[in-house]
Amino acid sequence: AIVLNQSPSSIIASQGEKVTITCRASSSISSNYLHWYQQKPGAFPKLVIYSTSYRASGVPSRFSGSGSGTSYSFTISRVEAEDVATYYCQQGSSNPYTFGAGTKLELK
Amino acid sequence: QVQLKESGPGLVQPSETLSLTCTVSGFSLTSYSVSWVRQPSGKGPEWMGRMWYDGDTAYNSALKSRLSISRDTSKNQVFLKMNSLQTDDTGTYYCTREGARWYFDFWGPGTMVTVSS
Numbered sequence: 313a314i315v316l317n318q319s320p321s322s323i324i325a326s327q328g329e330k331v332t333i334t335c336r337a338s339s340s341i342s343s344n345y346l347h348w349y350q351q352k353p354g355a356f357p358k359l360v361i362y363s364t365s366y367r368a369s370g371v372p373s374r375f376s377g378s379g380s381g382t383s384y385s386f387t388i389s390r391v392e393a394e395d396v397a398t399y400y401c402q403q404g405s406s407n408p409y410t411f412g413a414g415t416k417l418e419l420k
Numbered sequence: 421q422v423q424l425k426e427s428g429p430g431l432v433q434p435s436e437t438l439s440l441t442c443t444v445s446g447f448s449l450t451s452y453s454v455s456w457v458r459q460p461s462g463k464g465p466e467w468m469g470r471m472w473y474d475g476d477t478a479y480n481s482a483l484k485s486r487l488s489i490s491r492d493t494s495k496n497q498v499f500l501k502m503n504s505l506q507t508d509d510t511g512t513y514y515c516t517r518e519g520a521r522w523y524f525d526f527w528g529p530g531t532m533v534t535v536s537s
Contacts, residue, residue: 313481347523356514356527357465363521400464404522408480409455409467 314339316401318412325391326420333415335384335401345405348377348386351414352397360399361386393419422446424454424515424528432505432535440500442515442528449473449491453518454498456489459530460511470518471498505535 315338325331335346343364349357359368361377364384374389388395396419401412428440442454449471456468469479471489479487488501498515512532516524 344521347521349524356530357524358527359519359523359525362519362523362525368525402465402523407478408482409522411464411466413464 313408314341314403314406314410316403316410316412318399318401318415320415321413322416322418324418324420327393328390331388331391331417333386333399333401335379335386335412337382337384337403339406340381341403341405343380343384345403346377346379346384347402347404349400349402349411350395350397351400357400388417391417391419422517422526424517424526426513426515426528426531428513428531428533430532430534432509432533433537434506434535436505437501437503438505438509438533440513440515440531440533442498442500444496444498444515444517447517449493449496449498454491455516455518455524456498456500456513457516457524457527458509458511458513460508463511465514468500468502507535509533510535 317336319334346364348361350360351357365377377386398414398416400414423445453472455470457465459465469489491498512530514530515528517526519525
């Protein structure tokens with residue numbers, strides 16, 4: 313199975329700050345199949361970015377993604393209070409589809 | 421609008437079988453695949469398996485020997501059965517609709533399953 317290593321595991325940021333999360337895969341994956349989710353406490357994960365860099369419907373433009381091969385990143389250009397959540401990367405390149413362990417974003 | 425909802429028992433005895441139902445609306449099970457994803461408390465999600473739009477199935481190899489997914493298209497339902505449950509099977513179980521690049525674009529609210537005697 314492809315292992316996805318996310319870093320950092322937690323971030324404390326100020327409102328308006330730029331934050332970046334990295335997802336590194338144990339094997340190369342097509343950028344078409346790397347996705348990012350946002351999960352708020354008590355809720356299901358919500359698709360934010362699909363296929364590395366495409367924002368899901370209704371997602372603000374401050375969210376973006378990039379990467380290729382084994383290294384991917386997810387960026388919030390200016391953190392807002394509503395962005396407090398845990399973020400997960402997920403690969404759909406090979407069975408079994410796997411998720412990273414998550415990055416918890418908190419506000420300072 | 422697209423909706424999915426999981427239903428099933430909240431408590432299962434160790435070594436028993438878990439049966440869950442996912443009822444969908446707003447899309448056709450013959451046009452979209454549906455996956456089951458579970459999440460232990462405080463941990464990342466785990467993909468369990470998929471019911472393809474054409475009726476075929478795919479399973480996570482780690483669970484394949486214990487897992488079965490089926491469907492009833494006339495009732496817009498997808499079913500999960502997993503046997504030999506243990507305490508580390510405790511968590512929230514979600515059904516999800518899959519997008520074209522194997523992402524999960526719609527999720528049910530999830531159902532909490534506790535394995536305990």
